[in-house]
Amino acid sequence: MTMNAFVKKERKYGGSLERVPVPVLAEGEVLLKVRSTAICGTDIHIYAWNGWAQANIKAVPLIMGHEFVGTVVELGKGVKSLKAGDVVSGETHINCGACYQCRNGAPHICANLKLPGVHRDGAFAEFMAYPESCLVKLPESIPVEYGALMEPLGVGVSAVENARVAGANVVVVGSGPIGLGVIAVARAMGARRIVALDVLECRLGLARRCGADHAVDTTKSDPGEFVMELTHGVGADVIFDASGNPRAIAGVFKYLRKGGEVHLLGLPSEPVAIDLASDVIFKEASLYGYHGRKMFQTWTRMLGLLDSGRIDLENFVSHRFPLSDAGEAFELLMKGEDASKILLIP
Numbered sequence: 118m119t120m121n122a123f124v125k126k127e128r129k130y131g132g133s134l135e136r137v138p139v140p141v142l143a144e145g146e147v148l149l150k151v152r153s154t155a156i157c158g159t160d161i162h163i164y165a166w167n168g169w170a171q172a173n174i175k176a177v178p179l180i181m182g183h184e185f186v187g188t189v190v191e192l193g194k195g196v197k198s199l200k201a202g203d204v205v206s207g208e209t210h211i212n213c214g215a216c217y218q219c220r221n222g223a224p225h226i227c228a229n230l231k232l233p234g235v236h237r238d239g240a241f242a243e244f245m246a247y248p249e250s251c252l253v254k255l256p257e258s259i260p261v262e263y264g265a266l267m268e269p270l271g272v273g274v275s276a277v278e279n280a281r282v283a284g285a286n287v288v289v290v291g292s293g294p295i296g297l298g299v300i301a302v303a304r305a306m307g308a309r310r311i312v313a314l315d316v317l318e319c320r321l322g323l324a325r326r327c328g329a330d331h332a333v334d335t336t337k338s339d340p341g342e343f344v345m346e347l348t349h350g351v352g353a354d355v356i357f358d359a360s361g362n363p364r365a366i367a368g369v370f371k372y373l374r375k376g377g378e379v380h381l382l383g384l385p386s387e388p389v390a391i392d393l394a395s396d397v398i399f400k401e402a403s404l405y406g407y408h409g410r411k412m413f414q415t416w417t418r419m420l421g422l423l424d425s426g427r428i429d430l431e432n433f434v435s436h437r438f439p440l441s442d443a444g445e446a447f448e449l450l451m452k453g454e455d456a457s458k459i460l461l462i463p
């Protein structure tokens with residue numbers, strides 16, 4: 118039995134649609150008919166074959182993709198909690214279950230994490246094998262194709278839940294898919310004013326749709342001046358960075374209020390220069406980092422937020438492509454202009 122899949126075939130730029138074998142199940146895994154997937158920044162790194170991808174992708178050919186939703190079609194040995202027909206979304210941090218973090222309540226930062234589409238075959242395919250322990254059953258109230266958005270939205274839920282956003286002035290640096298999730302969740306959780314920053318007009322428009330009160334183009338205005346004026350010289354209570362831009366991150370401390378919080382979600386490609394004395398210590402600033410979603414508290418909270426009807430997932434989708442046109446979708450994202458989250462439908 119073979120299937121269509123979008124594959125990184127060689128250690129160079131690009132990817133291609135190939136006929137590959139349908140995966141064989143290991144113990145504890147289920148076979149999913151993939152219903153919808155989404156392209157993440159990590160996939161773009163792998164497609165573009167940048168330095169990160171060259172260092173982290175050990176084996177090709179590799180089926181790409183890690184944001185997905187599927188229907189269970191076959192159960193492997195020992196699977197207990199799922200049955201054929203269940204619609205499930207994937208927690209992409211596959212943990213070992215044995216390391217210190219796994220045994221002390223933090224399996225999402227397991228010492229031996231494996232990610233689909235990076236360390237093992239991923240989701241851009243008609244079928245996918247996945248461990249039962251890392252799948253989450255979705256309620257019928259969530260349209261199936263949006264199940265592929267749970268993973269990126271969950272990063273925002275994890276960070277906003279840990280922040281004190283109720284009644285707070287919030288700044289979100291970077292209005293890509295992760296930033297949009299932060300904005301929508303901060304709005305749902307009762308933020309006072311939300312300021313979204315980006316350098317692309319299309320992303321600022323999406324930020325407004327997701328609940329930002331102000332969308333500032335940082336190529337045209339100074340975000341620090343804007344925030345200080347908005348907060349009457351006090352500064353922002355809570356700042357989320359979803360840009361990973363080293364200069365933008367170093368810059369947030371100029372408009373963070375004393376005693377404020379900085380939550381870091383974006384991944385800088387180089388070290389960030391922060392003056393710890395003036396920016397953190399004298400300011401009593403708190404810094405937090407996030408790697409994915411808590412397993413599975415974040416998922417429980419996220420499904421609750423979605424069920425409350427306060428988050429419209431359509432706001433996150435910029436395009437839909439059939440899996441067979443995945444190459445075209447990647448090229449659109451490589452141009453970086455008017456694409457945000459692209460769904461690939463097998």
Ligand code: ZN
Nearest residue numbers: 213216219227
């Ligand atoms: Zn572990």
